[in-house]
Amino acid sequence: MEGKATIQDVARQAGVSIATVSRVINGQGGVRPKTEARIVQAIEELAYIRNAAARTMKSKATKTIGVVVPDISNPFFPLVMSGIEEKAREQGYIAFLSGTKESTVVEQNVLKSLIERGVDGVILTTADENGQHLTQFIEQDIPLVAVDRSLPHLEVDHVLVDNRKGAYQAIQRLILQGHERIAIICGPLSTTPGRDRLIGYKEALHDFHLSFNEAYVIEGDFSEQSGYDAVGQLYVLEEPPTAIFTCNNLMTTGCLKALDNLQWKLGRDVSVIGFDDIDLATFVQPKLTVVSRPMKALGELAFQLLHERIEMKQAIGKRSYQLSPELIIRESCMLK
Amino acid sequence: MEGKATIQDVARQAGVSIATVSRVINGQGGVRPKTEARIVQAIEELAYIRNAAARTMKSKATKTIGVVVPDISNPFFPLVMSGIEEKAREQGYIAFLSGTKESTVVEQNVLKSLIERGVDGVILTTADENGQHLTQFIEQDIPLVAVDRSLPHLEVDHVLVDNRKGAYQAIQRLILQGHERIAIICGPLSTTPGRDRLIGYKEALHDFHLSFNEAYVIEGDFSEQSGYDAVGQLYVLEEPPTAIFTCNNLMTTGCLKALDNLQWKLGRDVSVIGFDDIDLATFVQPKLTVVSRPMKALGELAFQLLHERIEMKQAIGKRSYQLSPELIIRESCMLK
DNA sequence: CCTCCAAATGTAAACGTTTAGATTTTATTC
DNA sequence: GAATAAAATCTAAACGTTTACATTTGGAGG
Structure with missing residues (x-):
């Protein structure tokens, strides 16, 4: 026995x-x-x-996928993951989850480790959109789906959020409320989300004939600290902005902490719109207006695309989806 | 080629x-x-x-573990997971993550699926502490570590939080501030954390010679909704409590929403201490006093124990750790 | 009670490694 | 340059499946 x-x-x-x-x-x-x-x-x-190992030796397939994200503890990714995992389980798949801490090198190692284990496919939010570190991976031609951050040089499926549109909507809202000095705390311009949200911001300013002011653009790195610091920079400007758009959940958190610290009153002295509808949004006073991304849906769609690619082996062209974010209007922007 | x-x-x-x-x-x-x-x-x-599959056929080991949690989107688990994943990666392991949606049946299926794939070990926060559904799993004797929820009938390692102590500290604090009508919104009494936090509550009342009142104990199910509903019940009591202790992050969130809705002013009409230091805690006004669990440490320790068991095959006795929570005092409890 | 055919079952090779034990090569010593 | 020991390398057998192909079995029809 x-x-x-x-x-x-x-x-x-x-x-x-x-x-x-x-x-x-x-x-x-x-x-x-x-x-x-x-x-x-x-x-x-x-x-x-x-015994799956023995079975895999014959059939190749492992009914296993990899999910690789920059930061497991950023609430955005677990929500995406939950969408992926649920759909995956329905189809008899099970998913590895790895964090890369935004490091290209770690990402490369993790992917190698996934290949060794014969994953049937990978869902990736890359730490480095230029994607040169992925060549080894691509050679193995394992289906790959890029989520949230694009891989412009790679012929892979994409599931993104329409960041440009989300930012545009936010800025438009602020403008319509009479704001003219609108700052943006944006993400690293080396990333698509970072860039696109800035583009949306510029487009809105342009469409409404407001002038663009460099001083109102602060480039953060998606971390809470950078959101915090950015507010400090904006506060000491000769003409501080009357509204701030923060480009991700962590930076929003940092921003709100800084406002609190500086006694720069949210909703009275300064309007804020954040990116991503975090728990927190409904707890600050006044409640935060945000651009909300459909995170779980993002994950579900990503798995669906991946699954399709795994099933039919024939080459199908690269597919790109842009899910629409939604502006959820609460109370953190006042009329100017 | x-x-x-x-x-x-x-x-x-x-x-x-x-x-x-x-x-x-x-x-x-x-x-x-x-x-x-x-x-x-x-x-x-x-x-x-x-090729890991071929390699596994000879050596048995897969350098793979499974992490099974009730709810991936509950912020608690990603934090634990990040601790696990980081340590695991350091040792060349990679982790499957699966959610069970609190279902015993799903949990069983997930575990089977993990066994098939030959995981070297599993870290589990079970949906059913009685653990009868795990017999099949135990038979395979794959190392198992229980995290956050115990498996009293099983001879496996445990990494828990000292829930009794955490609750005790919270209630003690409230009592010392002069509260006598203290309510607890606790978790399901079928779970260890649910029970233990209630025990800590009772112990504190007893030690300080306060009488225990059934009406102040509301059993929730760890969901936001149940926290919300519980506050409703407390509010309509003839003698509503002057302080509330909420037993997990989601119920805390629900509780705060309800207070807001009822205009039952936090920190003025009613004091609140929550379990788990969520982002949110520092954003409500006044800031929330909480019992904070060392989530990442929980994950790190869990992996370490699992790893030890995987390495040395000899039977070592069951080990139990109880990490101490910490009372973080902010502003949500006023002197009575 | 045969024949014969389909249905049921069995045999054996392959998948890509690891590893014990056999064999070859190299270096050392005289 | 032969003998020998040590080091390097090779051969072949597993590991637990799946599956093409071979073989057996059970009945229907005569």
Whole structure:
């Protein structure tokens, strides 16, 4: 009774050959009901569980995917992950989750480790959009779906948020409320989301004939600290902005902390619109107006695309989706 | 140049046998530098990546673990996961993450799926502490570590938080501030954390000679909604409590929303202490006093224990850790 | 009670590694 | 330069499946 039972053990116990057992396990039919019953019983008696490694050796597939994100503890990713994981489970897949801490090198190692383990596909929010570190990965042609951050040089599926539009909507709102000095705390311009949200900002200013002022653009790095620091910089300007648009959840958090610290009153002295609808948004007073991304849907769609690619092996062209963010209007922007 | 390169291909290219290649790959030494160089070159030329499935067939180990939690989108778990994942990566492990949606059946399926894939160990926050659904799993004797929720009937390592103490500290604080009508919105009494926090509450009342009042105990289910509803029940009491202790992050969120709705002023009409230091805590006005759990440390310790068990195969006794929570005093409890 | 055919079952090779044990090569000593 | 020991390398057998192909079995029809 030692070590895990194998298909051999089951075959012996049921008095049949391993081929027959295999057929039962895989539900391929062509087995006499009486025989099948014996086999099923043997399986239960021995608590037999099939060995995926051996199975993989023949069939290649592992029914396993990898999910690689820059930062597991950023609330955005667990929400995306939950969408992925749920859909994956429905299809009999199971997902590795790895964080890269925004490091290209770690990302490369993680991907290698995933390839070794034979994942059928990978969903990636890359730490480095230029994507040169991914060549090794691409060579293996394992299906890859980019989420949230694009890989412009790679022929892979994309699931992105329409960042330009989200930012545009936010700025438009602020402008319509009479603001003219609008600052943006944007993400690293080396990333698509960072760049696109800035573009949306500029487009809105342009469309409404407001002038663009360098001083109102602070480039953060998506961290809470950078949001905090940015507010400090804006506050000491000769003409501080009357409205601030923060480009991700963490920087929003930092921004709000800084405002609180500086006694720069949210909703009275300064209007704020944040990116991403975090818990926090409805708890600050006044409640925060935000651009909300459909995070779970992002994950679900990403898995669906990946799954399609895994199933049909023929090459299909690169597909790009841009889900629309939604402006959720609360109370943090006052009329000017 | 098609299909992934195998150790065979490398051997042919380098003009050696597969055994020698294997030795190089695994850094076992006993290979002439010149030979090794040829092999390394061949590996690079062919972009060879070793096949974990085949390797697993011989060595058993997969350098893979499973992490199973009730709810991926509850911020608590990603934080634990980040601790696990980081330590795991350092040791060359990679982790599956699965959510069970608090369902025993899903949990069972997920675990089976993990066993099939040969995980070396599992870190589990179970949906059902009685643990009967885990017998199949235990039979396989795969190392298992229980995190946050205990499995009292199972001989497995535990990494818990001292919930009793955390609750005690919170209630003690409230009592010392002069409160006598203190409510608790606790978790399901079928779970250890649910029960233990209630026990801590009772102990504190007892030690300070306050009488215990059934009406001030509301059993929630750890969901935001249940926290919200609980406050409703407390509010309509003839003698509403002057302080509320909420037993997890989601219920705290629900509680705060309800207070806001009812215009039951936090920190003025009612004091609140929450469990878990969520972002939100520093954003409500007044800032929330909380019992804070060391979530990342929880994950790190869990992996460490698991790793130890995986390494040394000899049976070691069951180990239990209780990490201490910390009372972080802010402004949400006023003197009575 | 044969024949014969389809259905059921069995046999054996392959998947890509690791590794014990056999064999070859190299270096050392006289 | 032969003998020998040590080092390097090779051969081949597993590991637990799946699956093409071979073989057996059970009945229907005569």
